[in-house]
Amino acid sequence: MTRVMLETQNVTVSFGALRAVDGVSLSIPVDAIAALIGPNGAGKTTLFNALAGAIRPDSGTIRFAGTRIDGLKPHRVFELGIARTFQIPRPFAELSVIENLMTVPPRQAGETFWRNWLTPGRVRAEEARLRDKAEEILDFVALRKLALAPARTLSGGQLKLLELGRALMADPRYILLDEPAAGVNAVLLETIVERIRALNARGIGFLVIEHNIDLVTRLCHPIVVMAQGQVVVVGDADTVRADQRVIDAYLGDMP
Ligand SMILES: Nc1ncnc2c1ncn2[C@@H]1O[C@H](COP(=O)(O)OP(=O)(O)OP(=O)(O)O)[C@@H](O)[C@H]1O
Numbered sequence: 001m002t003r004v005m006l007e008t009q010n011v012t013v014s015f016g017a018l019r020a021v022d023g024v025s026l027s028i029p030v031d032a033i034a035a036l037i038g039p040n041g042a043g044k045t046t047l048f049n050a051l052a053g054a055i056r057p058d059s060g061t062i063r064f065a066g067t068r069i070d071g072l073k074p075h076r077v078f079e080l081g082i083a084r085t086f087q088i089p090r091p092f093a094e095l096s097v098i099e100n101l102m103t104v105p106p107r108q109a110g111e112t113f114w115r116n117w118l119t120p121g122r123v124r125a126e127e128a129r130l131r132d133k134a135e136e137i138l139d140f141v142a143l144r145k146l147a148l149a150p151a152r153t154l155s156g157g158q159l160k161l162l163e164l165g166r167a168l169m170a171d172p173r174y175i176l177l178d179e180p181a182a183g184v185n186a187v188l189l190e191t192i193v194e195r196i197r198a199l200n201a202r203g204i205g206f207l208v209i210e211h212n213i214d215l216v217t218r219l220c221h222p223i224v225v226m227a228q229g230q231v232v233v234v235g236d237a238d239t240v241r242a243d244q245r246v247i248d249a250y251l252g253d254m255p
Helices: 044-051 074-079 097-102 109-118 122-140 156-168 186-201 213-219 237-242 244-251
Strands: 004-015 018-029 033-037 059-064 082-084 174-178 205-209 223-227 230-235
Touching: 004 044, 004 205, 018 044, 018 059, 018 223, 018 230, 033 044, 033 186, 033 213, 044 174, 044 205, 074 082, 082 156, 097 122, 097 156, 122 156, 156 174, 156 186, 186 205, 186 213, 223 237, 223 244, 230 237, 230 244
Parallel strands: 033 205, 033 223, 082 174, 174 205
Antiparallel strands: 004 018, 004 059, 223 230
8 A cells, every 4th residue: 555645635825705725635656746736826835834733724634754733833744844935935045055054943953952052062063963953954056156146146947956955954855846947047947856756755745736747747746636626637748648627627717
């Protein structure tokens, strides 16, 4: 039996009369690079917000590696190992690239704080360790040369890599990636794809919101298609492409 990493049962999120997420039940297997696609307004971001703890669902349950996480605060979800990136990257614009990584809170923030306070000599060692880790991650996301550049000078694609780097500082078990390809040139996109695959090979699971269907087809399985708050179909690229309900959902979105 396939083990499930992320499971939602009948999750609903409403804004007034609008059911942005309407009874979504999903089982995402351990270690999958899964995609969440669908036309504009389908409810993808709202579902991400519910998974990350930014929104409490009106009803339904969410489990991560078997633990209930619906209704938990974002920092609790983060501590359990779910990191997220945003459609529009949110770096500290004036801080350098490496500082942007070093400001990510450790997953066990309290423990580190008390340890440092009780043994102040360790603060420097802790900072050196953090810097080493940040440098290693910058190597991995191909941003080492830009370590000292202010984040505001980065291109769209480099900002996406910075977001991925910030997520990795938390040693996540799972990453919610919001539109990794948006505004990214073809060369950097290949770097992003390759890095996602490498991380997945190390056991990190992904759920990826993406409008670039070519990328989704190459990278993701399973593909979850949402429309009007509901899951339309879940399957591989061929299944999804051939499904009339998916075609209808996207055509319905055309002007
Ligand atoms: N905070 C909010 N208040 C009211 N309505 C909202 C709010 N957030 C989202 N919505 C509405 O909920 C529906 C789903 O939006 P959502 O952003 O989740 O869709 P999406 O699939 O992520 O779309 P896109 O691909 O355009 O980002 C839309 O009709 C949207 O207008």
